[in-house]
Amino acid sequence: MSMINYASREINCKLVYYGPGLGGKTTNLEHVFGKVNPNARGKLISLATETERTLFFDFLPVDLGTVRGFKTRFHLYTVPGQVYYNASRKLILKGVDGVVFVADSQLERMEANIESMQNLYDNMAEYGYDLTRIPFVVQYNKRDLPNASPVKDLQAQLNPGWPVTDPALQKAVPDPNFPGEFLTWQLPTGEWIQRAPAHEAVAVTGDGVFETLKTVSKLVLKSLG
Amino acid sequence: MPGASSWSFKEEDFRIISEHMNALLRETNVKSLLLVDRTGQVVANVGEKPTFDPQAFASLTAADFSANDQLAKMIGEHEFSSLFHQGEKESMYLADVAHRVILVALFDNRTTLGMVRLKVKTTVEELTKVFEEMFSRGETSAPKLEGFASAEVEDEIDKLFG
Numbered sequence: 001m002s003m004i005n006y007a008s009r010e011i012n013c014k015l016v017y018y019g020p021g022l023g024g025k026t027t028n029l030e031h032v033f034g035k036v037n038p039n040a041r042g043k044l045i046s047l048a049t050e051t052e053r054t055l056f057f058d059f060l061p062v063d064l065g066t067v068r069g070f071k072t073r074f075h076l077y078t079v080p081g082q083v084y085y086n087a088s089r090k091l092i093l094k095g096v097d098g099v100v101f102v103a104d105s106q107l108e109r110m111e112a113n114i115e116s117m118q119n120l121y122d123n124m125a126e127y128g129y130d131l132t133r134i135p136f137v138v139q140y141n142k143r144d145l146p147n148a149s150p151v152k153d154l155q156a157q158l159n160p161g162w163p164v165t166d167p168a169l170q171k172a173v174p175d176p177n178f179p180g181e182f183l184t185w186q187l188p189t190g191e192w193i194q195r196a197p198a199h200e201a202v203a204v205t206g207d208g209v210f211e212t213l214k215t216v217s218k219l220v221l222k223s224l225g
Numbered sequence: 226m227p228g229a230s231s232w233s234f235k236e237e238d239f240r241i242i243s244e245h246m247n248a249l250l251r252e253t254n255v256k257s258l259l260l261v262d263r264t265g266q267v268v269a270n271v272g273e274k275p276t277f278d279p280q281a282f283a284s285l286t287a288a289d290f291s292a293n294d295q296l297a298k299m300i301g302e303h304e305f306s307s308l309f310h311q312g313e314k315e316s317m318y319l320a321d322v323a324h325r326v327i328l329v330a331l332f333d334n335r336t337t338l339g340m341v342r343l344k345v346k347t348t349v350e351e352l353t354k355v356f357e358e359m360f361s362r363g364e365t366s367a368p369k370l371e372g373f374a375s376a377e378v379e380d381e382i383d384k385l386f387g
Contacts, residue, residue, distance in 0.1 A: 002369070003266045007236070011264055011370075042278045045285065061280045065385040068372050075265065075284065091291040095264025135262075198330060214386045218379055224374025 001095040002224060010071045014095055014219050015213075018120050019102035020112035021053070021081030024141040027203040028102060029060050029076055032213065035206065036062055054080040056088050067221055074217065081116065090123045098135035099124075100195075100201075100212055103158055105140050106150035110157060117158050132162045135219030138198040139212045144205070147204040151178070151200060161195035169194065232325070234359055235354060239269070241355055246271045249348040253341050255332040258317075260352075261286045262326050274330075287357075290327050292331065307345075309338065320349050354381035 003012040026046070033044045047056035051115040057079040058078040064073060079089040084223040093099075101120060103113045124131050138159045140151055164170055166186060170192040177199055184194045197215050201208025234242075246258045250272050257272030257280065259279065265287035267279045275282065297305045307320040318330045318341050328349060330341050372378065 001264055003262070004233075014264060014266075015271055043281055045281050047288075056292070057284075059284045060279060061278075064382070067378060067381050067385070068370070070370070075280065077284075088292065091288065093288075093293070094291065095262075210386060214382060217380050221378055221382065222374055223376070224370045225375065 002097050002220070004224070009069055010073065011067075011156075011221075012073050013097040013130055013225070014075045014076060014077065015098045015100065015216060015220070016092055017076065017078040017102055018089075018093075018116065019081055019101045020104055021083075021114040022103040022203075023081055023102045023109070023116075024201075025078040025081060025102045026052075026054055026058050026204040027035060028100075028139075028141075028201075028212070029058050029078055030208050031203060031206045031209045032076065033060055035068070035210070053082065054078055055085070056080065057092050059204075064217060067110075071182060072221065074220075076213075083115065085131075086119065089119075090126065091143075093123055094123075095126060096129070096134070098216045099131065099137070100216050101136070101138045101158070102182045102201075103138060103140050103154060105142045106145055107147050107149050107152060110149060111155075113154075113158055116216060129184075132194075135216055135217040135223055136196045137219070139201045139208065140194050140198060141201045141208075142202050143200045144202045154183075159195050159198055160192040162220075164192040164194045178185075192206070193225075232360060238355065238359055240354065241244075241271055243271060245348055245351050245355070247336075249330075249344055252335040253330070254330070254346045255341060256335075257331050259283070259286075259329040260322075261329060263287055263290070265276075268326060275371045284378045286319065286327055286329055290321070298379075307342070310341055311338075318345060320345050322349055323360070325356060325360075326352075328352065 017028055029044060033041060033222055042061040043172055045059040049055050060076045062074050062076060064074055078131050079092045101117060114157055138153050142148060175181040175183045177197065183197060184192065186192050199208045199212045201212060203209055246269060250258055257275060259267060260269040261283040262268050265284035267283045272278060293305050293308055310317045315333050322326045322328050327346065330345060332341055
């Protein structure tokens with residue numbers, strides 16, 4: 001739930017980075033923290049275990065700048081990825097404006113990705129949120145590793161798309177991140193499908209981190225209009 | 226946003242909320258009072274200006290309250306409507322208001338927990354009426370921001386990211 005102050009012309013939005021344990025959610029925030037001008041961001045708060053596993057969440061407020069005359073601030077949160085921490089993970093989704101799913105590209109983490117994606121849908125549904133209707137971006141992290149699955153396989157497993165019933169949205173939309181692919185397309189059966197935008201990333205080096213943030217920022221701010 | 230519980234308040238609501246908070250501040254001698262919504266955003270703040278980052282504080286407050294709500298359910302309680310954290314010099318008392326916001330009182334040895342608890346209870350009752358009246362106006366969806374659905378917004382964001 002974004003907080004909009006019309007008097008001071010400020011917008012505050014909540015973004016949540018979701019995904020399996022050790023997938024790179026905290027690393028995304030650490031990269032943003034390291035690169036953004038200190039005047040444009042707050043402290044990075046981490047509620048983590050002694051071994052730096054996220055226990056409850058990480059939190060980083062970032063000033064994006066002025067959009068349409070409104071000072072725009074994003075509150076970035078991560079959730080604990082480990083299956084064990086579902087109770088606290090669900091709490092962080094309360095009032096979310098946009099979700100980034102950070103998938104671990106490694107072949108052997110496919111099951112964990114699928115389980116986490118299912119868990120995201122379930123937890124969102126419990127709040128009455130529909131993931132197909134709110135700003136949602138998928139990031140395929142760790143693309144530099146030799147055991148990374150092909151993006152095509154990851155897309156098929158984690159981001160196959162959902163049916164588009166609104167006739168106004170039934171038109172082909174090319175995917176700017178994957179040439180030759182589409183974000184909205186028609187099946188031979190006539191049914192229209194839409195999928196979430198996706199980015200490849202190597203969060204430890206910062207590749208794809210800001211691209212992902214930019215995509216979800218656009219979707220969130222456009223949803224306010 | 227479909228499914229999200231959005232609410233908005235007007236300038237007059239804000240004035241009434243601030244009046245109640247300022248009255249509590251005077252009556253109890255607490256250092257400062259914050260009103261934080263359950264998603265972790267600061268709604269209002271009166272008294273001494275916090276020396277900490279209010280946004281980080283709000284996010285932790287909301288998380289603190291949410292975690293304690295779950296703990297309450299586990300032991301068969303519906304909720305813990307208030308929480309108290311005691312420090313050596315500084316303490317804080319948190320109270321739920323209408324299940325949507327949290328009133329946080331920060332205080333030191335210039336007042337007592339008993340006084341804070343007693344007076345906060347009355348303020349919570351008053352604020353609950355204010356918020357319930359606000360919510361009863363209907364869950365009107367937040368007014369759309371003019372021009373935000375346009376392509377220019379994308380250009381502006383592209384520029385901000387450089």
